Amino acid sequence: MTCFMFNQWKLYANGELPPAESKGLEQHAVECPQCQIKLQEWVDYMLEEEFSAYPEVPVPDTFTDEVMSKLFEEVPVRTARKRSSRTRRQRGWDIVKKTGLVVAGLTALVVTGTAVSPTFANYVNSLFQIEKDADSGMKNAVNKGLVQKLEQKITDQGITFEAKELMADSMRIAIIFDMYDQNGKQIEDHSMKLQLIDSNGKDWLAEDGREESGSSHGQFFITELSLNDIFESAEATPDQLTLKIVPTDIEGKTGKWELEIPVDMKKAKEATKTVAFKDAVYQSPQGLELKLKQIEFSPSATRVMLDSTVPKSAYVEFERAVLMYDKDHPEGVHITNKKVEPTLSGGDIAYEITNEKGEVVAARDMFGLDKGIAKKKNVLYVSGLSSKQEGDITKWWHTFGPLQGEQKLKFQLQKVYENKLASPKFDLIPEDLNKKAATFKDETGSSFTFSSFSWTPASGEEKGKAVIIVEGTLGKDVVSIRYWYVKDENGKTYYATLNPESTRDKDGRVHFKGELVIPKLEQAPKRLTICYPEYTVEHHVNWEVPFEIK
Secondary structure, eight states: OOOOOHHHHHHHHTTOSOHHHHHHHHHHHHHOHHHHHHHHHHHHHTTTTTTTTSOOOOOOHHHHHHHHHHHTTTSOOOSSOTTOHHHHHHHHHHHHHHHOHHHHHHHHHHHHOOSOOHHHHHHHHOHHHHSTTOOHHHHHHHHTTOEEEEEEEEEETTEEEEEEEEEEOSSEEEEEEEEEETTOOBOOOEEEEEEEEETTOOBTTTTTTOEEOOEEETTEEEEEEEOTTTOSSSTTSOSEEEEEEEEEEETTBOOOOOEEEEEEOHHHHHTOEEEEOSSOEEEOTTSOEEEEEEEEEOSSOEEEEEEEEOOGGGEEEEEEEEEEEETTEEEEEEEEEEEEEESOOTTSEEEEEEETTOOEEEEEOOTTOOTTTOOOBSBOOOSSOSEEEETTEEEEEEEESOOOSSEEEEEEEEEEEEEEEOOOOEEEOGGGGGTSOEEEEOTTSOEEEEEEEEEEOOBTTBOOEEEEEEEEEOOTTEEEOOOEEEEETTOOEEEEEEEEEEEEOTTOOEEEEEEEEEESOOSOOSOEEEEOSEEEEEEEEEEEEEEEEO
């Protein structure tokens, strides 16, 4: 079906579409992510002055108050509070009076509850649609009816903890909540312990004792619980759960703010489609084995599930300079750390999911790869673990935004990345770099130019640091150098960081430029030796697995 245009939404809001066309519009919006995005943009615009060019219509004050009380019934009016909801409400009233037919038509539908589908009404009224930074997956879950209003709050010692709205998807649970004092002032300094209890009384979070603080998103707080590392799949998730939230500290106080929220997972499980794979195995020449196990499609997210196995021969000892913080070194101390790790990983891969037209609908690349050369699309960063070790096998969960509807797709593995040991040494006289840059070429075929040295002495609590500009071209198939360290004229080793901006040329070679920062350098060095212990290369792959969402 061809996507509906904005003018049709205007006609729909005003009740000017034929009944059959209105029903088709609603049904299409339920299944079309693009229209859902456009619809959300439209709802957002209604809270701004984007529609001020439309003709004004008289709106009685009583009607406006009723409309806005419906739209913002979950936003209590308080005083002496940051991001005042009263200010926001007043702004909303002013906007409604200015906007004209489009908003008047929509708000009439919201207030009267007529000529509007339940999914559309939920879409407009849900806090997940209004709150800043609630991602597209959360909003899509709302549109699918996987959200419930909560009317739970508890007050102790003049502090109120209030749960406002719950989103329960097969891949994650999210809750919007608020904490405020008797004057309505929001409290940001808090921590909570979460429990996820099934009907048999088992707490699925008991082993890790998960602590959350919730992040501020717009008017309230959102805390999110990924189900990746709790339940192996949507099918394995219990139908009924209880989310128990126990605030352990609010502004340094302990008290009785415990809430228990029933979570019905059955509807979320029914809304999730699963594609399982049999014998979808790739063996790389370097020894990495990848098994594509299954892909789950829920209203809130898409989850690719992989198993990886690495041979013992791929494990080597890496030695890195790090900045360690502990109780004996609260300000940090430079140490050298040795660790045996695999050179290959199921996380260090690049792949795409494409549709029948060849369009990329999701893409993932190696974590930590500079954004200038990484190919990522529709990646969804959720809380919780993305991998788990079980013997020789590592299980991976890669999460993307929702992919909806029946369609034929293709999983295309494109790259496997490998870490390799290195031992270059670039000897510099820092003072000379401001007069003349120094250029080196190493055994990987990479070239580096160092220039513009500066050193800032310690001041108060700030320790000294040095900065050197570095630019260069990496060797063939080399894509990243993530760990750097330097030694001064006395042989003391310092951890260093390089945050480059990278690009590729027509031959695929990576060019970069950035600042090499050496923290906690107590005095200006006379000589420096710059090193990196490892680098990453890419191996190109062409492995495809077609599948279909039914």
